[in-house]
Amino acid sequence: MQNEVILKVQDLSRRFGGVRAVDGISFEVKSGEALGIIGPNGSGKSTLINLITGFVKPDKGAVFYKGNNITGLKPHKIASIGIARSFQTVKPFYNLPVYKNLIIPLYSNRVKKQLKGGCMGDRDEAAMHLLEEVGFERESNLPYKITGTLPHGYLKKLELARCLCLDPEIVIVDELFSGMSMSEIASAMPIMEKIVAEGKTLIMIEHRLRELFRVVQGVMVLNFGKIIARGTPEEVVKVEEVKEAYLGKEGETVA
Amino acid sequence: MKIKKGYRKERLDRGIKARVDDVFAISSYREIMYLAMPRTLFIIFLLLLPLSGSITGPYWQGVIIITCIIALLTLSWTFMYSVGLISLGHAVFFGIGAYIAGWLSSSLNLSPLITIPLAALSGAVLGALLLYPVLRLRGIYFALITFALPLFMMRLIEATGCLGGTAGLSGLHAFPSRLFASYLVIFVLLFVLFGYLKIMDSDFGLVLRAIRDSDLSVHAAGINVPLFKAQALFIGALPATFAGAFLTHYYRFVGMTAFALEYSIFPITSAVIGGTGLFPGAVLGAFILTPLSESLRAFGTLRIAIYSLLLVLFIVRLPEGLFSFIQKKYFQFERWVPLERKDDNAK
Ligand SMILES: Nc1ncnc2c1ncn2[C@@H]1O[C@H](COP(=O)(O)OP(=O)(O)O)[C@@H](O)[C@H]1O
Numbered sequence: 001m002q003n004e005v006i007l008k009v010q011d012l013s014r015r016f017g018g019v020r021a022v023d024g025i026s027f028e029v030k031s032g033e034a035l036g037i038i039g040p041n042g043s044g045k046s047t048l049i050n051l052i053t054g055f056v057k058p059d060k061g062a063v064f065y066k067g068n069n070i071t072g073l074k075p076h077k078i079a080s081i082g083i084a085r086s087f088q089t090v091k092p093f094y095n096l097p098v099y100k101n102l103i104i105p106l107y108s109n110r111v112k113k114q115l116k117g118g119c120m121g122d123r124d125e126a127a128m129h130l131l132e133e134v135g136f137e138r139e140s141n142l143p144y145k146i147t148g149t150l151p152h153g154y155l156k157k158l159e160l161a162r163c164l165c166l167d168p169e170i171v172i173v174d175e176l177f178s179g180m181s182m183s184e185i186a187s188a189m190p191i192m193e194k195i196v197a198e199g200k201t202l203i204m205i206e207h208r209l210r211e212l213f214r215v216v217q218g219v220m221v222l223n224f225g226k227i228i229a230r231g232t233p234e235e236v237v238k239v240e241e242v243k244e245a246y247l248g249k250e251g252e253t254v255a
Numbered sequence: 256m257k258i259k260k261g262y263r264k265e266r267l268d269r270g271i272k273a274r275v276d277d278v279f280a281i282s283s284y285r286e287i288m289y290l291a292m293p294r295t296l297f298i299i300f301l302l303l304l305p306l307s308g309s310i311t312g313p314y315w316q317g318v319i320i321i322t323c324i325i326a327l328l329t330l331s332w333t334f335m336y337s338v339g340l341i342s343l344g345h346a347v348f349f350g351i352g353a354y355i356a357g358w359l360s361s362s363l364n365l366s367p368l369i370t371i372p373l374a375a376l377s378g379a380v381l382g383a384l385l386l387y388p389v390l391r392l393r394g395i396y397f398a399l400i401t402f403a404l405p406l407f408m409m410r411l412i413e414a415t416g417c418l419g420g421t422a423g424l425s426g427l428h429a430f431p432s433r434l435f436a437s438y439l440v441i442f443v444l445l446f447v448l449f450g451y452l453k454i455m456d457s458d459f460g461l462v463l464r465a466i467r468d469s470d471l472s473v474h475a476a477g478i479n480v481p482l483f484k485a486q487a488l489f490i491g492a493l494p495a496t497f498a499g500a501f502l503t504h505y506y507r508f509v510g511m512t513a514f515a516l517e518y519s520i521f522p523i524t525s526a527v528i529g530g531t532g533l534f535p536g537a538v539l540g541a542f543i544l545t546p547l548s549e550s551l552r553a554f555g556t557l558r559i560a561i562y563s564l565l566l567v568l569f570i571v572r573l574p575e576g577l578f579s580f581i582q583k584k585y586f587q588f589e590r591w592v593p594l595e596r597k598d599d600n601a602k
């Protein structure tokens with residue numbers, strides 16, 4: 001299975017009005033690979049994810065998953081064949097108790113069958129287990145709280161848990177760490193590492209480079225909807241264009 | 256309010272444990288009683304209502320039936336609301352059910368016991384199909400389409416003259432008796448109320464509630480949102496189409512008034528007054544508003560003005576609705592406790 005291309009993106013393009021949000025992007029991801037995507041704000045990272053996962057329709061180009069063309073499939077179809085994604089801006093079910101948020105993906109056709117009997121007890125138990133995995137202590141009352149009352153960092157973790165519920169083959173997370181505290185990031189890192197260790201394919205959009213580079217083997221840099229560099233973290237940060245477009249800019253804001 | 260000197264009022268919440276979703280087990284016999292009493296009383300009240308006929312007379316027996324009909328419409332409205340589908344034209348479901356029953360009865364000469372279930376089911380399917388193409392639309396757009404539908408239906412019947420045209424269909428089959436009709440509608444009301452509560456408690460209902468919160472996340476969770484919405488539309492439309500079919504046989508007549516504005520407005524106002532989005536609130540709202548509105552009939556068109564005023568008052572003063580208010584009070588009790596002395600505080 002390893003080293004087989006699991007996701008192939010071909011000349012994907014999408015414009016919004018005059019903005020070329022994603023402009024002829026092609027790349028491949030191997031099964032079990034962990035790929036980081038970086039780039040300045042507005043460079044088209046989220047749009048690229050939306051195109052892959054069916055939330056936005058491309059103007060041009062195609063997406064192949066395990067060799068099958070999945071361009072234009074409905075988002076729920078893409079999720080149910082094993083590509084799970086989180087949203088940059090959290091979209092939890094605010095009025096449900098926290099653990100019930102996970103019943104929704106667990107009720108989808110992809111996993112429903114895997115839960116023996118599919119009765120409520122099984123599903124609730126699975127939800128609690130996954131929550132525990134992303135850092136909601138089972139003994140605390142956090143899993144039972146109404147989601148709207150949670151601090152933002154926990155909502156981010158809940159986004160991640162919702163992806164993991166689908167038992168996905170590709171996990172795509174969009175700026176998971178932004179809005180998390182340092183300690184929350186520290187506690188989320190092992191989860192990301194575990195996803196990779198389990199042999200799942202991971203695509204991670206992230207601004208926090210130090211943490212990102214600890215998880216991924218490869219990085220792709222976007223600017224103005226185009227790939228301007230791809231390689232290992234060490235290679236990528238040396239590229240002059242990248243320094244200019246991304247790292248240089250961040251250096252300025254820090255300074 | 257009476258003030259007791261040297262005392263202050265303390266307010267405590269009780270039974271909270273049992274109300275926090277389904278996490279904690281209910282602990283004692285007394286607590287179960289405490290929780291089950293309101294609904295038991297309500298069921299007994301409903302079942303006794305038709306028997307009060309000898310005291311209240313036939314007019315109020317009719318009001319009871321209309322009240323149940325409005326309660327069914329409000330439940331139906333609330334179900335759609337809980338999936339995020341706001342209907343401003345509930346009369347369309349009511350009217351479809353009414354006309355299907357009328358047509359079945361007049362052309363095929365069937366008994367109400369056959370036409371009503373048939374009309375309720377096929378009407379709900381028709382309603383769901385009619386709205387399926389616009390299910391993607393959210394918020395105000397969906398609402399506006401539903402608003403236009405009853406008007407469209409009414410004009411369609413008027414212009415084409417089909418289904419009796421402006422004259423309507425009359426002389427339809429009647430129920431065996433008024434008592435029978437009363438109990439039929441009351442049993443259906445109880446069935447829908449507790450059925451809806453059960454559905455919303457199930458994992459299927461959970462998905463519906465989630466769709467209202469964030470349909471994008473439900474998509475991302477691998478769930479076919481339009482399919483669930485269509486199912487919700489069907490389940491939600493059922494009580495409304497039943498209500499229409501029922502009234503057709505109750506009046507032994509169906510006309511263009513089946514698509515009248517009041518069947519769209521009453522469910523919304525009842526829902527708002529009872530507590531928007533709450534099933535028991537929907538029934539409570541209907542049971543307050545409908546008899547009230549009937550007793551206001553003497554005021555002629557002023558009735559609508561009084562009615563609207565009441566609605567505004569409720570929205571401003573009690574936006575969470577009567578049911579939430581009563582529920583809160585029920586689980587709270589107040590008692591007078593002695594004020595601490597000044598020097599106690601200083602210590
Ligand atoms: N739904 C949309 N409608 C209009 N413009 C959009 C939409 N989504 C993204 N864009 C535009 O596309 C560009 C890329 O956005 P995005 O993919 O969110 O970038 P990133 O995630 O890298 O910050 C931006 O200029 C943004 O304004």
Ligand SMILES: [Mg+2]
Pocket residue numbers: 045046047088174
């Ligand atoms: Mg983004």
